[in-house]
Amino acid sequence: MAKVKLLTSKLQVHPQDLGVLVEVPFELPIGYQSLSVELIGDIPEDSVLDLGLADPNRVRGWSGGSRSSIFLSLYKATPGYLRGELPRGRWAVLLSPYEITRAFEVVVKIEGDLYCPHWLKSDLHVHSLHSDGCWDLCQLTERAKSAGLDLLALTDHNTISQNVEASGWGFFKNDVLLLPAMEWTTRKGHANVFGLCDPMPDWRVNDDEEFSLKMQEVKNRGALVSINHPYDDFAFGLKWDWSYEKVQFIEIWNGPWRSSSELARRAWEKALSAGVKLVALGGSDVHGPSDWVELGSPTTWLYTTLPGISGVLEALNKGAVYLTRDIDGVTLGDKATVPGSTNVDNIVTIDLKGLSKGQRVDVICDGQCFKSFLVDKTTLEVQVEVPIEFRYIRTEVYRYDETFDVWLPLLITNPIWRLGGGIEHE
Ligand SMILES: [Zn+2]
Ligand SMILES: [Zn+2]
Numbered sequence: 342m343a344k345v346k347l348l349t350s351k352l353q354v355h356p357q358d359l360g361v362l363v364e365v366p367f368e369l370p371i372g373y374q375s376l377s378v379e380l381i382g383d384i385p386e387d388s389v390l391d392l393g394l395a396d397p398n399r400v401r402g403w404s405g406g407s408r409s410s411i412f413l414s415l416y417k418a419t420p421g422y423l424r425g426e427l428p429r430g431r432w433a434v435l436l437s438p439y440e441i442t443r444a445f446e447v448v449v450k451i452e453g454d455l456y457c458p459h460w461l462k463s464d465l466h467v468h469s470l471h472s473d474g475c476w477d478l479c480q481l482t483e484r485a486k487s488a489g490l491d492l493l494a495l496t497d498h499n500t501i502s503q504n505v506e507a508s509g510w511g512f513f514k515n516d517v518l519l520l521p522a523m524e525w526t527t528r529k530g531h532a533n534v535f536g537l538c539d540p541m542p543d544w545r546v547n548d549d550e551e552f553s554l555k556m557q558e559v560k561n562r563g564a565l566v567s568i569n570h571p572y573d574d575f576a577f578g579l580k581w582d583w584s585y586e587k588v589q590f591i592e593i594w595n596g597p598w599r600s601s602s603e604l605a606r607r608a609w610e611k612a613l614s615a616g617v618k619l620v621a622l623g624g625s626d627v628h629g630p631s632d633w634v635e636l637g638s639p640t641t642w643l644y645t646t647l648p649g650i651s652g653v654l655e656a657l658n659k660g661a662v663y664l665t666r667d668i669d670g671v672t673l674g675d676k677a678t679v680p681g682s683t684n685v686d687n688i689v690t691i692d693l694k695g696l697s698k699g700q701r702v703d704v705i706c707d708g709q710c711f712k713s714f715l716v717d718k719t720t721l722e723v724q725v726e727v728p729i730e731f732r733y734i735r736t737e738v739y740r741y742d743e744t745f746d747v748w749l750p751l752l753i754t755n756p757i758w759r760l761g762g763g764i765e766h767e
Pocket of ligand 1: 524531569570
């Protein structure tokens with residue numbers, strides 16, 4: 342966070358201003374996650390100056406003469422004011438003398454915290470007591486916080502009551518951001534629907550036509566749809582048997598890596614090679630204590646340039662996303678070219694940390710392994726030059742598993758597209 346002074350304004354208040362509502366306007370640029378307003382000055386004891394605040398769309402609160410400062414953020418606010426998104430545009434501090442016997446001077450000081458772009462560590466697939474999970478949202482967020490996660494997507498099956506509960510907390514609990522979601526669970530596959538509290542009033546679909554209509558309706562409302570565990574067939578209805586058309590996101594990594602994950606990874610790579618900008622996601626699909634499934638494994642990393650849920654949705658849409666097996670294992674370093682970046686040339690920076698000797702780094706260009714490095718240190722920073730007409734480039738890190746004689750992934754990035762990435766919305 343970076344503290345920024347937005348306005349300092351000196352005002353003279355006179356007895357003839359009694360009852361007048363004065364606006365002290367200020368411009369709020371995009372990207373602020375909190376705002377504070379302070380009245381500084383010696384207001385005479387027998388005078389009262391009422392205070393309020395308006396954003397570009399509405400009055401955000403009014404504290405009358407009872408306060409001389411206001412704090413507002415995405416998640417908290419001074420009583421009498423509404424927390425939530427801080428829209429860019431013309432704001433105004435509202436001042437009105439309620440009692441005044443003689444003139445006085447007051448300084449209005451407005452400051453804000455500008456969001457610094459960074460990676461959010463998320464689990465985009467979890468279940469709670471709102472469907473077939475064991476933990477309530479308080480327990481789930483406590484566990485997420487101790488695991489080091491910044492964000493959970495509330496993907497309970499075919500219900501939205503988890504989103505209603507989370508909305509009461511401003512989608513923020515135990516320092517964990519909560520993305521409203523639902524796992525649309527049908528007999529022909531499951532899909533996570535992200536970003537809306539109530540994406541569909543009725544989730545039931547009977548045939549391909551109904552499915553297609555519902556999918557379009559949900560997307561038109563602004564939700565992001567990701568098909569889940571598309572190749573799992575160990576239980577009825579898990580495998581994706583609906584059309585892949587209109588799909589924007591695919592969960593290639595669901596809990597522990599297995600052969601169905603590899604099939605999903607290959608299908609995704611095939612789509613990318615054909616120029617389909619499909620964003621790969623991961624999620625633990627945790628339902629409770631388990632020997633196999635762990636909250637935050639895999640971790641989905643989202644590069645956010647805006648605060649709150651807007652930033653999360655923007656990162657998802659851009660494909661500024663990569664996946665790791667562990668929250669504290671192999672990660673991208675600060676210099677790495679961010680997946681989803683636009684207007685890149687044919688030299689990209691691969692920067693990795695947390696590596697171990699014997700691991701393998703693959704640089705994939707247009708569906709083919711372009712370069713492979715056998716790791717001998719804990720970090721790797723290289724510039725890779727690919728053919729000038731490349732379409733996309735991405736990175737994977739593998740470890741060799743001796744027991745099963747197989748290379749298993751530790752990190753998978755989404756592509757850096759030469760001509761820009763991201764979902765193309767209709
Ligand atoms: Zn599922
Ligand atoms: Zn699930």
